[in-house]
Amino acid sequence: MSPLCVGRMMPWLRNAVLCGKLPPAGSAGSFLACRHRVHVQRCVNHSDSQEGHGPAAPIPTRPARPLGNRRSLSPLDRVSQMIAPEFISQEVHDLLSPDEELSDPQREQLSPTQPPSAPQGNTTHAPLQDDGDLSPPQGTPFKPGDLVLAEYKRRHYSMFKKMFVLKSSGKLVSNWGAISSLDIVGKLPGQKLLTSTGHQFLLKRPSLEEFVTYMKRGPTISYPKDMTAMMMMMDVSPGDVVLEAGSGSGALSLFLSRAVGSEGCVHSFEVRADHHAIAKNNFLKWKNGWQTRCGQPWPDNVQFINRNVLDTLPDYKSVAFDAAALDMLNPHVALPAIIENLKQGAVCAVYIANITQVIDLLEGIRCCELPLLCEKVVEVKITDWLVAPSFRKDGSISKRVGPKLTLPPENQILEETDDDDDDDEESQTDEDLELPTKDQPFGQMPYIARPLPWQTGHTAFLVQLRKFKPAPEHTGTGDHS
Incomplete structure (x- = not known):
C-alpha cells in the first residue's frame, strides 16, 4: 500500500489498517470501514500501475444521478448512495425507510441480468432549463405587419409622434433623423432607438385609444x-x-x-x-x-x-x-x-x-x-398636468431654496447686534449647499407640477336617453285610498 494513500485516511482507520484490526461486520461503522477498504484498494492498484507493474485497473465510478429523481434529505440515504451495493450490510437495509430505498443505478448493479422494463407510452420529459430561461417572457418582438407608434420627446414635451405599419423595407423619416425598418424588426416594444442624427425615439405598439x-x-x-x-x-x-x-x-x-x-x-x-x-x-x-x-x-x-x-x-x-x-x-x-x-x-x-x-x-x-x-x-373635461423634476437650462439640477422668514422689529434689532461669524454659520444651511446628484437625499430635487400650456377644449355634449313605458292613464273610476 502506498504511504500517501494511508496518510490520507482518517487517524483511527489508519491505525486499524496498519494493525490489521477492522470493526466487525454488522457493527455501526462496518459500512464506513468497507467504503474506506475499497478506497485503499483503488489507491494500491493506481500506485502499482504507476510503478510499471501493469496497466492501470479501471477505477469504478458511481453512476450519474438521474435528473428526475428526488434527492432525499436523510444523511443515511446520502452515505449509502456513495457505497457500492455489495458492501452495504443488512443493518443499513433495515434502517432505510420505504421512501429511502436504493436508487435505480444501485438496483441495476444488484440485478444486472434483469432486462429493463419497456417504456409505457410516449412520455417525454422537458429538458432542465437554466436559470436564464426561467425569466418571464418579455413580449413579442416587432415583425412586418405590426402597428408601431414612434415618439420623440425633448425635455417634457412630445415633439414628434407618428403611427405606421411596419414593413420589411423602407425607413421612418422625420426632422430628427431616420430609422431603418430593418433596425426595428426583431426589437421588443418599449425600446429606444437612435436615429441617423443621434436622437432617441421610443417605439411601442399603440393602444386602441x-x-x-x-x-x-x-x-x-x-x-x-x-x-x-x-x-x-x-x-x-x-x-x-x-x-x-x-x-x-x-x-x-x-x-x-x-x-x-x-x-x-x-x-x-x-x-x-x-x-x-x-x-x-x-x-x-x-x-x-x-x-x-x-x-x-x-x-x-x-x-x-x-x-x-x-x-x-x-x-x-x-x-x-x-x-x-x-x-x-x-x-x-x-x-x-x-x-x-x-x-x-x-x-x-x-x-x-x-x-x-x-x-x-x-x-x-x-x-x-x-x-x-x-x-x-x-360635458366631459380633462386636464393634462406636467409633473416632472426641475432642471436648469444647462441641464443641472435646480437647487431647492428655503423660505424667507419676516422677523418682527424687535428681533431684527437683536439680530443686528450678533456677531458676523454667527450670522454666517446660521445662514449657511444644507439647502444652500450644492451636493452631487448621487449624494442628494430622496425628495431634495424640486418638481414641476402645473397644467400643460395646451389643453383639450370642448368636444361635444353627451345626452343620455332611456326608453320607458308610459303609465296607464288614470280613469278615476276607482278610488284606491
Missing part, C-alpha cells in the same frame, strides 16, 4: 374621453346588439366591437360613401395589426352599412337593440324610427357638438311625445 387618435380621419372622430363616457352610459356588455347611426371615421365602432365581443354585433350606418370607406379601412387596419400582434383574430362583429338609417330600419323589424349610439346632425329626426327597435329600458347615447342642438333634440322628443326620458346632459 392611441390608434383612434392617430389613425386616418375623414370627419372629426369621437374623442376617447367622450367614448368612454358613452360606453358607461349604454352599459354595453359582451353579447349585446348595438345600433350606431353615423360611422364617421370608425372610432366608436372599434370601442363597441371590443365591448360586445365575438358573441355580439354592431350595426353601423353611414349615409356618406367616403366616410363609410374610411371607417371600414380603419377597422380593417386595426384588425390586421391585432392579428399580427397577438396571433389571434379580432372579432368580425361590425356590419358597416352605407345607407340612411331611416330607410334601412324597416328591414330590421326582427332585430332588437340593447343600446344605440347616435352621432348625427339631426338625431331627433331619426329617433322615431330607432325607438321601435330599441329594447324596453335600453339607453340611447347621443353625441352632439352644440348646446343649441341639445335643445332641438329635447324639444323634438317633447313634441313627438316619444317614450324617452332624458337622464343627463354632460
